[in-house]
Amino acid sequence: MQPEDQSPALRMRVSQAAGTPIYLQIANQIKYMIASGRLRPGEELPPIRVLAERLLINPNTVARAYRELEVERVVEKRSTNGTYVSENGSPLAKDEQRRILTDQVDGLLVQARQFKVTTPDVIDLVQRRDAVLREGDPTSEVIL
């Protein structure tokens, strides 16, 4: 259990400028934090009141974000008021992880195309880097 003001969720930011409804921004950021391991299964989310005051937004908006996450089983309500990250790693967190990886792979492929490196060569590099990381010396370079 972390003290109330230590939850990583309190460091999220929201903005009205992009147009995305604020409850969606909150829900998406919490999913991202779970997928990236900043929020762990079983960890308590900040109380609605605390997050609303921190982000300077309507508490009903935070409540709606938590409700959406609850419906998707990303979080669960326990006892009276507390909201917790689901224990058994929700399927949605896995989708989110895949989405993050897809974004990064896309970035890698675009970069490779600009460098005129073929996809098989990229795959080869990925495998060689994997081997290096397994051997525990991540700084050693692999030459294409």
Next chain:
Amino acid sequence: MSDVLKVENLTHNFGPKKALDNVNVTLGKGRVLGLIGENGAGKTTLIKHILGLYQPGQGSVRVFGLDPVQEPAKVLGRIGYLAEEDWLPNWMRVAELQRYYQGFYPGWNQEYAEQLRTTFAIDRRSKISELSKGQRARVGLMAALAYRPELLLLDEPSSGLDPIVRREILSSIVRAVADDNRTVLFSSHLLSEVEMVADEIAMIRNGEILFCDTLDGIKEAHTRVILCFEQGREAPPAIDGAFGWEGSGREWSCLYAGGPGSLVAAASLLGAEVAERQWLSLDEIFVARSIEEAAHA
């Protein structure tokens, strides 16, 4: 019947000018309503009706189920009001103002008043006439909050204030709702603030309510849509609810007021597909609706 505020078919004339025209607004307990509209649209007139300062020409105003004109004492004792132009007595000191209000409001909580005063860093010995605009706003806010009113009415609370004071005002609104489930109505032209704090929006124009709905509902009903046509076109198509067309050739974008289903149907009749739907900020919705309404006026 737990509506804190219910305005029905309210019409108010200033001479020949309709200041309010058949206005309907309902606000439930624990909700925050943002009242938006251009200067002179009727926001302050509506707020004055809620305070019972005006007699309705037609229609009715009920606050806590009571008529504020008939029972001002019962209604005003439960409303915290912060006006755009403050009415603080200049000759008083802050501590004297607190005592003065204590006499007025049975529910005045001096401990809470002092807590607010300390948070706002106001010296209790300061003379009100010597306070800056930001400090006056803080004192006004302290006075509006210290008797823990069930309904907070804030008329352009952020107007002309620096970001720090604006933050404190927003934070007070959030805390009032989060901690005590109080109800808030505030008018503002800073739509970014309204979008962060309000859960319901009423847009008023020339005395008429253009829309009054939850913020989520308004955002779902107003989107930017990008249409991709099978064949390039010279001019934008005509689709009900679509306006602000931009584009050329096969790709055109518009602002669309309405549900997604009817748009998809209308687009397919014209040989187009909805390529993308984008969210709009309240600011963009307000500008788009204002331009659209002005064009039809």
